[in-house]
Amino acid sequence: MRLQLITVAAVLLAAGSARAQSVADTERAWNSGLRVYADDDHVTVITPSGGVVAPIGEALVTDVAVAVDVVSAASVDVLTQASPADVDERRVEIDTGVAYAPTPTLGVRGRVIVSHENDYDALRLSAGGRIEVAQRNATIDLAYTLALDSVGSAVDDNFDESRIGHQLTASFTQIVDRQTYLDFVVDAQRSDGYHANPYRLVPIVDPDSPALMSVAEATPELRTSVAGLVRVRHAFDTPRRWFGSAYYRGYIDTWDVVSHTGYAHAITPIGSGVQLGVQARLYWQGAAEFYRATYVDDVPEHRTRDRTLGGMTTVHGAITVEAGWFVGSLGAARFSFHDYPAQAHRSALIVSTGTVVPF
């Protein structure tokens, strides 16, 4: 009887709501990570990170994390545009937030993310709130993010551009049954300012002349987008318990970029507190309206050589192992560019490790 009561109490405390994790569930912990990204476009990014999560009382949680991207690149994208040699640079990101839950069914939060590079600074200020309804079977979450970007140039001290963005995200999570969640997310963004890359030049071909003219990249100042996501999370009752999730995301913006993303993830315990996970992601995107592989004769008002604005496909897969405080992931990604003559494919290997140590 006592065991049953303890079990029921534990489930009540742990389960709570339709939300993934509540403020009351959060433990004080150190976390650290190391990630290595390397691709066949001669880009390597090593990212060490560390942080701490600290509940203050029963209703307040704060966290802070620092990550550093150490980038070494000789990408075709860089070398053919502006830089005659390899590029080495650092990006430092500080991410801190606070979450407050005055009642078990209500929570508010704020977050600040600062990112600094020698020629690029980014600031993200977020605020959000959530409420659980229908006897805590459903959660509604609203968030707003203000994005401020400042773009400089390592080769031109006078270059100074900026961009301001607004993002609204509404999420709805529903418990469908004892083993299933259903999530809906709608995300709207508006970004106004400089979107191009100061190092990227666009060649203009004159069929009557062997000379090649290169001009600065220029994209529309305003970009507005809407994305919608539907996700299901389910625990399967097979002889070996496993947990699966899958989502579809659709995206469209005022630059005429349309994309579809599909994702699936499965996790199963393989004994002694060890969990094995497998994930796959497929992404397809249509080109921006003004993207051309080659611009001929005239200099159009909007032009880009950014391959990420052309048609492309991404295939990504990863295996994850989680054991106690440790989590490790080995992944591979292949980016295929439908209309980028300088490079048709880009393949990458990604290794990530992380630890979360309660204290």
Place this chain on the structure above:
Amino acid sequence: MRLLMVAVALALVASCARVKPYEREVLAHPAMRQPAHPTIDSRDQHMFQVREASRGAIGAAGGGCGCN
């Protein structure tokens, strides 16, 4: 009209069978969290955000140029 359709859809979903707190043991399993591994998943999202043209609806991806 679209707002009305969304409201109706949400109302239909909200009418799903109520699951009581003591019936949520499986739902509370860490493997049911989203994202499953926040640190790794956020870095993945950052990677995709700087290498693809789409953004939003999945999770915060931080800032930065990500020009490479």
